[in-house]
Amino acid sequence: MSDGQDRAPALRTTRSLVYHAIMGVTHTLGFLWPFRTRVVGKEYLPREGGALIVSNHASWLDIPLVAKGATGRHVCFVARQTLANSRILAHIMESCGAVLIDPHSGDRGALKLVVEHLRAGDLVAMYAEGTRSRDGRLGTFKRGALMAARQAGVPVIPCALLGTHRAWGRTMKTPRPAPLEARFGPAIDPKAPDALDQVRSWIAGELVGTDQECLPQPTGGGDRDEQA
Template sequence: MFYWVMKHVLVGPLLRLAYRPWVEGGKNVPRRGAAILAGNHLAVIDSFILPLILPRQVKFLGKSDYFTGRGLKGRITAWFMTGIGTIPIDRSGGAASEAAIRTGLRVLADGDLLGIYPEGTRSPDGRLYKAKTGVARMALESGVPVIPVVMVGTDEAQPVGRTLPKPMPLGARIGEPLDFSHLRHKATDHATLRRVADEIMEAILALSDQEYVDVYAATEKASTSSGRAPTPATRYLPTRRPPRRD
């Protein structure tokens, strides 16, 4: 009920007026049943725009920091995140990562849509980064389809450091579902998980205009903050080289 009120009465109408959200490929999202929406992550507003353009609720896994902020801004952020269906998770790694995967699997077991950002954090510079294997693990253990999603314009509306996104049209491109159900028996095989995670990122990259960087976004953030030059990017993943030119 809270989600419906947020989307259709309190927040949704204002966001639609300010950002005129659009979608390409919306028919690729099933009307019922579980699925993973795996998308790029350019800005905080990604998690607000995607639910606006889909008729079904999307439950996101979000860092617990969104729910623990102090002051008015912290309370508003927590209220927003709760309203759009974000589930707080601990991203410190180790046992916390396993708990996050189990949380996601419960969402899928309930037949819901689960929103995941395979990069694990926002892109520090608008480029697409290497996926963590958690999305592959959830896809293989659950057997549900993975639907690639690309958010468009959100990094321009809300660049890193900007709290309130500027009004402008924002949208998403949604690709055809990826089926990994034939690999369920390999849900604990690391090489298979790595290959599936890369295939998911290839599908996201094919929908976007981004460059690909073959390192984790968190690693890139740490490296550039220490003064190192940005990692060179490509337009393809290492697992799929461009065709040879004779």
């Protein structure tokens, strides 16, 4: 066994401790205090073992809201590489086990790392749109978003995040109080031919009747990427 493999469990433990410490401080300081938060469907999150959480993305508040929904478990977030331009932010993200990915290229290294996290039994959260929505509505999901779940052989948990766009949308400089809600849905088999469509349809259904009600899925947005 290599030195890297010997250090892997300790590294995962350290990152998990840092993650829970930061989330604990965040909640203690009341990061979500101005917002009435509600979590629905937490029973769909596995108590142990890997799973890929796929949600809509409209705000910076999406990260702590997903983390709050998965309280008690370490969630590894997949984030755009450009978010780590700041050395301090990059260090914090790396210390928490975040996976940084270039959304404009086939980042096989990042994909491999996500698969490793899932196989190791971690929860990984991914925003299949690739970026925050400008109007809060659900956009096109990236082809290949579920590839890591297929390779790792873990379920996909759809998650609808409500209210985050109204509270702190992409064009807003400062947040404002608003009710927030995280809704988790039943597991979806990533190997199903229409798995990505199933995930998007479930999330879209939860957004019906809100200001985040989505536009129809553009043609060609289905999960027809190459099988790994």
